[in-house]
Amino acid sequence: MDNELKRLVIENSDAIVKNWLKEVSQKRTKEYTSTISEGLFESTNREFVNVIFTSVDKQGITKELDDFSERLVNLGWPLSYLTDGIQTFRRVTIDFILSQSEKVDSEHLAIVLDMVDNWVDPIINQLVNEYSGSWEHTVSLQRVALQELSAPLIPVMDNITIMPLIGTIDTERAKLIMENLLEGVIKHNAEVVLIDITGVPVVDTMVAHHIIQAAEAVRLIGSRCILVGIRPEIAQTIVNLGIDLSKFPTKSSLRKGFQSALELTNRNIVHSKTKDEDIEILLDSLNKG
């Protein structure tokens, strides 16, 4: 029975393919693939249906299917194109088989449905696995990339180091901030560390608590911490929450914080004279003389 049906389908593959292509092309007009060129869409459809038939023929996952799904994942075709395609194949095939059968009773119908499911399901599983695998891979890569960005430390001059924080701080990131901060202070031999929170959208008690702890730890290893980039609305919410940040200096902007860091390390900014100014002074003295 199984092989009989299979032979029937394989032998009439041309008719099934024709129906399938018709249905898939009809769907296309209103859906996702509208940006893909006509030629590419048609050739992909043909290849897709061939791949389906080879897997049905060979009963299982084939190398062709692997190659095909891998290529579509790389090109970024939507998964819904493939699942829709397979479901259309299932429908078209069942329709075809039933139209060829002489007797259609419930028993026969159940057998046909069961068989077509057995052909189609492994293909769907394989494709979905391939896609979700590629997404998981992307997500894990992005997580690594985010982690690298999450707590950078910039030694701007001797003894002064800046840690700019951008984005939401969660527990994991708070831990990373603390570690990088302390490691960096020792490594760069920093006397003053500026923690810039201009880019942190919300400062709640958790974030404040982690910053206070980090600053306290920095104090313990003999350096000083200045919290900079406190926007007016953040200042108000900190006051409302009743958080005590008086243990270390805070500034509204990185610029002001940097200036006080220079003062703390006994330095200041001196504007050097330009060449023009030198010449003017020389001319002035000549005129006077």
Place this chain on the structure above:
Amino acid sequence: MDFQSCVNIQKEWDIVGARQLGRDKAKELGFGTVDQARIATAISELARNIYLYAGTGKICFETINDMNHKGLCVIASDNGPGIQDISLVMEDGYTTSGGLGAGLPGVKRLMDQFDIISEPGKGTEIRTVKWVR
């Protein structure tokens, strides 16, 4: 009160989702940047309490649009262990998790109205409202 929308709190990153939605709603209602920050911070505290103490729960938003006043109602509810002594948790500096202990009293100061119902073993519901001035 016209409509309600909710964010489920299950993971730490749901806290960010909840306060993002709250901030968007506050912006729509015409709150200023300072009040937006207050609302976002309050949501952050409430959502973190759910995450830390109850495990799971939800934050719901209701926009209040009466004849004479507009406002945003934030409702945090969970089926967690509940709070034994409410007056104790409303004290500044009381904490069981090693934090700053400013969460709930802070939320009360950040918002205009604050109601808390809690039954040990059953769960907690906190309703807070901020009015547009």
